[in-house]
Amino acid sequence: xxxxxxxxxxRRAEAGVDLDxxxxxxxxxxxxxxxxxxxxxxxxxxxxxxSILKNTHDAEDVLHDCYIAVWHGAGNYRSQGKPLAxxxxxxxxxxxxxIRKRQKTEDISxxxxxxxxxxxxxxxxxxxxVLSACMELLSEQERHIITLHAVSGFxxxxxxxxxxxxxxxxxxxxxxxxxxxxxxxx
Amino acid sequence: xxxxxxxxxxxxxxxxxxxxxxxxxxxxxxxxxxRVFVMETAKKKKTWTKQLSTIAACLCLIVGAVFGxxxxxxxxxxxxxxxxxxxxxxxxxxxxxxxVLDVIPLNEDGKIIIGDMDFSGSNLDVAVHAIIGSMLQxxxxxxxxxxxxISVDNNDPxxxxxxxxxLTAEINKLLQTDTFSGSVLSxxxxxxxxxxxxxxxxxxxxxxxxxxxxxxSENPLHTFEDLVPLSINELNLLLxxxxxxxxxxxxVGTASDKAYIGEARAKAIALEKAGVTAASLVAYEIEMDFNxxxxxxxxxFTSGGxxxxxxxxxxxxxxxxxxxx
Numbered sequence: 001x002x003x004x005x006x007x008x009x010x011r012r013a014e015a016g017v018d019l020d021x022x023x024x025x026x027x028x029x030x031x032x033x034x035x036x037x038x039x040x041x042x043x044x045x046x047x048x049x050x051s052i053l054k055n056t057h058d059a060e061d062v063l064h065d066c067y068i069a070v071w072h073g074a075g076n077y078r079s080q081g082k083p084l085a086x087x088x089x090x091x092x093x094x095x096x097x098x099i100r101k102r103q104k105t106e107d108i109s110x111x112x113x114x115x116x117x118x119x120x121x122x123x124x125x126x127x128x129x130v131l132s133a134c135m136e137l138l139s140e141q142e143r144h145i146i147t148l149h150a151v152s153g154f155x156x157x158x159x160x161x162x163x164x165x166x167x168x169x170x171x172x173x174x175x176x177x178x179x180x181x182x183x184x185x186x
Numbered sequence: 187x188x189x190x191x192x193x194x195x196x197x198x199x200x201x202x203x204x205x206x207x208x209x210x211x212x213x214x215x216x217x218x219x220x221r222v223f224v225m226e227t228a229k230k231k232k233t234w235t236k237q238l239s240t241i242a243a244c245l246c247l248i249v250g251a252v253f254g255x256x257x258x259x260x261x262x263x264x265x266x267x268x269x270x271x272x273x274x275x276x277x278x279x280x281x282x283x284x285x286v287l288d289v290i291p292l293n294e295d296g297k298i299i300i301g302d303m304d305f306s307g308s309n310l311d312v313a314v315h316a317i318i319g320s321m322l323q324x325x326x327x328x329x330x331x332x333x334x335x336i337s338v339d340n341n342d343p344x345x346x347x348x349x350x351x352x353l354t355a356e357i358n359k360l361l362q363t364d365t366f367s368g369s370v371l372s373x374x375x376x377x378x379x380x381x382x383x384x385x386x387x388x389x390x391x392x393x394x395x396x397x398x399x400x401x402x403s404e405n406p407l408h409t410f411e412d413l414v415p416l417s418i419n420e421l422n423l424l425l426x427x428x429x430x431x432x433x434x435x436x437x438v439g440t441a442s443d444k445a446y447i448g449e450a451r452a453k454a455i456a457l458e459k460a461g462v463t464a465a466s467l468v469a470y471e472i473e474m475d476f477n478x479x480x481x482x483x484x485x486x487f488t489s490g491g492x493x494x495x496x497x498x499x500x501x502x503x504x505x506x507x508x509x510x511x
Binding site for chain 2: 017018031032034035036038039040042043046047050060063064067068071120122123124126127128130131134146147149150151178181182185186
């Protein structure tokens with residue numbers, strides 16, 4: 001799968017944060033750079049992992065392992081202006097490893113999901129509703145597309161390349177997912 | 187509900203749902219693969235007489251107490267206060283090692299910027315990056331309002347100035363975006379009781395209070411109270427017209443006036459009101475000012491033997507004052 005040919009216009013990049021420079025710092029052993037990268041990208045990594053694994057514990061493990069992989073692998077990263085795409089590839093590979101370990105994705109059970117949501121004091125009622133809708137109403141691919149677009153700010157064209165899907169498929173799945181979420185949330 | 191609103195709700199929900207595993211990541215990232223980690227071997231204990239042992243133990247206690255105090259001071263005492271003002275006002279307190287002890291939002295906009303971010307123990311640079319990122323994401327810094335004020339309060343002027351310079355360069359870099367370039371005002375705060383009282387009275391940072399005082403020193407027609415509600419971008423525009431006031435404040439970049447009608451339009455409105463043409467002007471001057479709660483263009487010109495003084499509402503283009511002598 002090819003990575004993004006075009007510039008990654010994610011929200012963090014728009015915010016003026018130079019993820020390439022942070023990766024350079026990490027390759028030189030800077031924990032400060034790692035912490036900055038972590039603070040800016042952790043939602044992107046976690047949401048993408050959760051959208052693939054549909055299991056909060058496994059997604060949390062992937063979140064942790066992703067930054068360990070970045071810490072050790074930053075020296076191998078060659079800047080092409082798409083640092084977040086590189087991290088998403090790491091995230092996806094870690095998720096696939098996780099799935100291979102257990103042969104198939106173990107979706108989180110309804111009870112476990114509700115327990116997880118109620119145990120998180122940071123979440124508002126609306127957050128819980130939105131998260132449940134994303135997990136329950138959307139297909140796997142729709143969930144990937146929605147999280148990559150809404151949380152990480154990837155363009156549809158970039159998502160198509162990252163997920164190796166035709167652009168029209170990404171667009172139609174995205175619009176279908178938004179329509180479904182809109183109907184539920186209104 | 188629009189598509190954008192749905193996306194924003196999803197983003198917020200996942201932001202809130204993401205667990206913080208930083209401590210675990212950090213504890214597993216002590217060394218990188220391929221790096222050599224040298225461990226010192228414990229030295230053999232030498233045999234001492236009882237008396238020497240007692241003296242050594244006492245010395246250890248004293249040294250330990252001194253180092254312990256110094257350590258405490260380095261880690262837990264506020265060494266520097268950095269305040270960031272845009273319209274959100276945020277105060278960052280750091281220790282001698284530039285680790286964050288506390289981040290305090292000083293107004294409602296500041297609370298939106300900080301959200302649920304917890305910076306305790308983070309490096310100052312990490313906190314500043316995150317706060318500027320949040321200001322950009324939340325639209326407080328954009329092509330219409332591109333100015334930010336950094337104020338550094340440290341008892342050691344040299345350290346304060348060095349930190350001011352470093353943060354200015356860093357933040358200026360962050361504000362060179364695809365859509366706009368920022369303007370960074372920076373200063374070291376000269377703490378005084380008066381300044382502190384003003385800041386507390388109006389619920390603003392001492393940095394913003396000091397900036398307003400600098401502008402007032404050049405324009406006594408305004409009152410402190412008039413200028414408090416203005417954003418840093420608006421104060422920056424006023425500062426531009428008062429060069430002497432900038433002696434206390436370092437300015438990098440230019441304040442955005444894109445939210446306003448622009449000098450050319452203001453000039454055209456003033457000339458039309460006066461019924462004169464640009465070709466007939468003998469003298470002409472235009473500058474931004476603030477009057478009766480609104481930003482205005484103050485246009486002064488001479489034509490046909492008359493002197494005109496005109497104030498044009500910078501947002502609506504309405505003529506606020508028109509005088510002909």
